[in-house]
Amino acid sequence: MKGYFFAAPLVMSVALLPGCASSPAIDKTLLDAQLHFDRIKSDSNVLRSAPKDVVRAEETLNKAKQLSGYWGSDEDVRHFAYLSQRYSDIAREHASIRLQEEQATQLQLSLEHLQLQTREHELRLARERGDWLVDQLLSLGTARTERGLVMTLGDVLFSPGDTRLDPSASETVLKLAQFLRINPKREVRIEGYTDDQGDDELNQHLSKQRANAVANALSALGIDPGRLQTVGYGEDYPVASNDTTEHRARNRRVEVVFSDESGNFVPAR
Amino acid sequence: MNIQYIGMALMVMLAMAGCANAPAPVEQMKLTSQAIEQAREVGATEDSSDFSLAQAKLIQAQQAMREENYKMARVLAEQAELDARLAEAKAVSGKSQAHIEELNKQIKRLRKRLGEPE
Known part of the structure; x- marks a missing residue:
């Protein structure tokens, strides 16, 4: 050169x-x-x-x-x-x-870091929202028991002798559906109970029908029916003796038993 | 006999052409075409003045080659090669810039989402 x-x-x-x-x-x-x-x-x-x-x-x-x-x-x-x-x-x-x-390499790193932060942030928010709903459910008559979270829908949510859900139940059922949507892994077992009045077999049938009514209301709100089990226990497992009107009313109920976050239940009764 | 004669005449003609003119810039023409092709591959278009210039000069260089004006062909082809390489670099740079802007936009969006009242 x-x-x-x-x-x-x-x-x-x-x-x-x-x-x-x-x-x-x-x-x-x-x-x-x-x-x-x-x-x-x-x-x-x-x-x-x-x-x-x-x-x-x-x-x-x-x-x-x-x-x-x-x-x-x-x-x-x-x-x-x-x-x-x-x-x-x-x-x-x-x-x-x-x-x-x-510069692009640097920005890519920042972006990935932010994406991670956002995911964590959203997870935390979802968890908080979930916790909040659990609180809401607890205030709606849900108790933490040895069977897990159990929500009791009282007698008042059904018209007497009727298996249809009373319109006043809709708020409770709505909250329940919301909770299930946010916790997609959780399943529920819906258990129906009656008092000891009347025919055993009829009571068993009535309790199952009422449990089904709640399940139907939930699936109408978009909850996968596969997550909803129903059982009718009739007059078994009373929560009070059947000696007074008041006590009998407490026995007529539907209990919603929640699985844990992985879909596992405490074994059914 | 006849063929030998023609062969000799051809050789003389080629030798004369070589004497009378600069050598034909065949290699350079190839390089220039490749540079233009490469620029096109990374997204240079006629919207780029450098790219249009490169194409126009290549056409002129090809014309000069046909006219056996090899000096002119080389000058044009050499310039066109660099015009094309500049167009290529600018096209790549434009894409990088767009990528950076896209990344910045995404970052801004995420920051906003994270900064929202909880």
């Missing part, structure tokens, strides 16, 4: 008359190329990103300068000055691409 640069002006000096004055247009062209090169030559980022283009920008600039000393070489000077400018611009562009890539 060195030899070529050395030889080029030598050969040309034979062919062309060496001159010292070049046209103002050529001076301007050379100056432009020089300015482009000056902007990149001391930029460590450019040198790091596109060393070859920087070297070529300098080589072509030097060639243009050398040629400018000879008459009749304007076209060549312009050509090499053009190439030099282009090499400078290309080098600068590659440097900015490199900076952009580094």
Whole structure:
């Protein structure tokens, strides 16, 4: 390369008359190329990103300068000055691409970190919402028992002798459905009970029907029926003796037993 | 005899062409076409003035080749190659910038979500 640069002006000096004055247009062209090169030559980022283009920008600039000393070489000077400018611009562009890539890598890391934070944040919110609903359910007559969370829907939620759910039950059932939606792994076993009045078999049937009514209301609210079991216990497992009207009313009930977060129940009675 | 004569005449003609003109910049023409193709592959279009310039100069260079004006062809092809390489770099840079802006947008969105009243 060195030899070529050395030889080029030598050969040309034979062919062309060496001159010292070049046209103002050529001076301007050379100056432009020089300015482009000056902007990149001391930029460590450019040198790091596109060393070859920087070297070529300098080589072509030097060639243009050398040629400018000879008459009749304007076209060549312009050509090499053009190439030099282009090499400078290309080098600068590659440097900015490199900076952009580094910036993108940093941003990608921040983004992934934020995504993780957001997931944790949302999980916490969901958990809080779940806890809040459990509190709500507890206030609606749910108790923590040895059978897990058990919600008791009292007699008042059914019209006497009727298996249809009373409209006043809708708020409770709505809360229940909301809770089940937020805890998709939890399942419920809906158990119906009666007092000891009347025919055993009929009571058993009635208790099962009432349990089904609650299950139907829940599935109407979009809860997968596969998560809802129903049992009718009739007059078994009274919560009070059947001696007074008041006590008998307490025995007529539906209990909703919740599974744990993984869908496991304490075994049924 | 006849064939030998024609062969010799051809060689003389080729030698004369070589003397009368700079060598044909066949390699450079190939390099320039490749540079333009590469720029197109990373998404440079005629909207880019550098890319249009590269294409126009390549066409002129091809014309000069046909006219056996090899000096002119080389000058045009060399310039077109660098025009194309600059167009390529700018196209890549434009894409990187768009990627950065997209990342920034996503980050802003997540920050907002995290900063919302709990």
